[in-house]
Amino acid sequence: MSVLVVDDHPLVTKALVHLLETEGIEAASVSSxxxxxxxxxxxxxxxxxxxxxxxxxxDGIAGLGLLQSGFPGLPVALWSGDECQEMIQKAIENGAIGFLSKAMSIRAIIPAIHLMLAGEPYLPVHLMASRQEPPENPARRPLPPSLTPREFAVLEELCHGLSNKQIARNLGIEEITVKLHLRSIYKKINVKTRTQAIAAYCNQPQATTVQEKTI
Known part of the structure; x- marks a missing residue:
């Protein structure tokens, strides 16, 4: 796997490239x-x-457009020191695979990058929670009782922004088992992606229920 960092701040760029390389990810950087x-x-x-x-x-949206028009299908994530909701929303609407905050911890940023390298979109949980549902349906749906204790545990790990590999390691199960649990979870809660699951169910009162049912 390889990552290209596009940033005009050399110290920040060097630190991120070094971090990625220590994770076994090939990384390079450019300044424009x-x-x-x-x-x-x-x-x-x-x-x-x-x-x-x-x-x-x-700006990020224009840069995103140039990269995507020149290289269709290229996964591009924006990252920034601030979290302008309007900019983030526009980025996602224009095809960005995700958003990273420069304030994120190493514990959070590496799983997020692994997730996007696997083709999955990523937004920090607190940003997902702030994205409002349509006014006509403001309430979150309750988690279905049909979720098994293990599925609750997987969903909780998902809400922490972890990759399938990290979820497997934390729960002591195989990565393929995590994928099977996620497939079942998505079907039961009526979503199609992990991003939709995070948006609908993380940082909600149900999180207490998730914690109580983990094994």
């Missing part, structure tokens, strides 16, 4: 969208681009 385009064309197409949302001369 123009350099990113050149890198992808002449060197390699990464599995994920992490794009600074605020660089001189171009």
């Amino acid at each position: 969208v123009k350099e990113a385009i050149e890198y992808i064309r002449t060197i390699r197409k990464p599995d994920l681009v992490i794009l600074d949302a605020h660089m001189p001369g171009i």
Whole structure:
């Protein structure tokens, strides 16, 4: 797996690249969208681009558009020192695979990156919780009683933003078992992706129930 970091702050970029490399992820960095385009064309197409949302001369949405128009299907995540809801919403609507805050801890950022490398969208749980449902249906649906204790445990780990690999390690089960549990959970709570599950069920009163039923 490979990641390209696009950021004009060398100290921040160097730290992230080093962190990724210690996780066994090939990483490189450039300081502008123009350099990113050149890198992808002449060197390699990464599995994920992490794009600074605020660089001189171009904002994150415009940079996202340039990268996606030049390389359709390229996963691009925005990252920023602030959490402007309007910008994040526009990024997701325009095809970003996720958003990373520069204030995130190492414990949180690495699972998030692994998740996006696996093709899954990612937003921090507190940002997902702030995305409102349609006014005509403001209440969250209750978690169905048909969830097994193990499924409750998997859902709780999911709400912490962990990857399938980390969930498996924390619960002492195989990664394929996690995938099977998630498939069952999505069906029972009527969602299609982990992002929808987080948006609908994490940071809600039901979280207490999840904690009580973990094994």
